[in-house]
Amino acid sequence: MKSTFVFAAGILFTLFLSGCLPDNSCDVKPNLNVDEAQLQADIDAIESYLSENNIDAEVDPSGIRYVIHNPGDGKSPSLCKTVAVTYEGRLMSNGNVFDGTDSSVAFGLNRLITGWQVGIPLLEEGGSITLYIPSVYGYGSRGSGNAIPPNANLIFDIELKTVL
Template identity: 40%
Template sequence: MKSILLSLVSLLFVSCLSDTEKPTAAVDYTAQNEKEITDYIAKNKLTATRTDSGLYYVINEAGTGVKPTASSNVTVAYKGYFTNGNVFDKSGDAGISFGLQQVIKGWTEGIPYFKEGGNGILLIPSALGYGSNGSGPIPGGSVILFDVKLIKVN
């Protein structure tokens, strides 16, 4: 009898939680990210291309070598930063190697726009990056930019 009463009291308490105390769904940063990216492009006088997914990319040099696919393993030198210029990650000049299926969606989609030897910028909304939760030094909802150089398709 005591356990039934305890269960009923627990059930009543849980059902009385306010909406602010219940878990919430992920925040949609789409419009905010789009404005941040387009403002950055205008401020820096970039010529960028927007894809259907919301990724923007700038090709400074197209490259002349092999063009990767979304499932390729590549070696890329990069610098990752926010629209305010603060750098959160950087590779060495020799780059790092990885499979394009093992990285954020913005890289899986964006790196194949370059050929070996090519370089440019990926402007990635949070939906193609680290989402509304973030990761490490990258807060949830963040637009992230990468200067990339495709060194090699492995």
């Protein structure tokens, strides 16, 4: 009896820490607290890029721009879920590919950059999207290694394969 209680308490504690509730809802939200001046500079650069390339993108209230190519027709992920995706990430400044995979790879959505946390839940399984992510919702002023410089706006082409 005592071990059953300890096991149940452990599961509830784990769910509490992960932000996932037993009814499969999720109280985790993307962190949208950013440097507003940098966000505006990023948005201006993204708008310029979209205009120069004749891309008609939707605008998320966060400032992220996106084009849904296929909305999908399966489950839609919350931030608590693990998602299996294929993707390609490019620098907006020069188009250089810095990451990607043709094979499905799984990630906990709440462990990814804010741009993905905002964009991927716009899809259902089988859907695909291009995200135009302001640097403040990517790797910010720190960048990431040699591949992503500080304050780099990013473009991701993502296909949501499965919500796990």
